[in-house]
Amino acid sequence: MSEFIPNPTPRPTNYLDEQFWEHCANGILCFQCCTECETWRHIPRFMCASCGSENWGWRQSHGRGTVYSWTVCHMPMSPEFEQIFPYAVLVVEMEEGVRITAGLREMDYKDLEIGLPVEVVFESLETGGKLPFFRPRKD
Numbered sequence: 001m002s003e004f005i006p007n008p009t010p011r012p013t014n015y016l017d018e019q020f021w022e023h024c025a026n027g028i029l030c031f032q033c034c035t036e037c038e039t040w041r042h043i044p045r046f047m048c049a050s051c052g053s054e055n056w057g058w059r060q061s062h063g064r065g066t067v068y069s070w071t072v073c074h075m076p077m078s079p080e081f082e083q084i085f086p087y088a089v090l091v092v093e094m095e096e097g098v099r100i101t102a103g104l105r106e107m108d109y110k111d112l113e114i115g116l117p118v119e120v121v122f123e124s125l126e127t128g129g130k131l132p133f134f135r136p137r138k139d
Helices: 015-025
Strands: 030-034 056-060 064-073 087-094 099-104 117-124 130-136
Touching: 015 030, 015 130, 064 099
Parallel strands: 099 130
Antiparallel strands: 030 056, 064 087, 064 117, 087 099, 117 130
């Protein structure tokens, strides 16, 4: 694997997205958590879907979850992906109860199965920052 991954840089659309990607750039997977009802959430948003509170903070995830679903991309959707297809895009159910979409590392997508324990790993982008990916859990 090269030092940098050939992926487009995330383009946050609001300051909540920016905060999520800033944590990732530091190699930390964080999600929002409501300070009223303790419900974790992802994608970042301004209000809790569970209790309606606007009070929240960022909390560090344990980085562990299980494969909930996936798809395999056989056609590159942009030039950045031409070197790496076919590739799997996972939906991971995190221990905190949120789901996140990310790429697969360190295993062939043909060996994926629902419920496979995975953990987050970060890879550097050429433009700076980092992207989260998931690999089979090593513990």
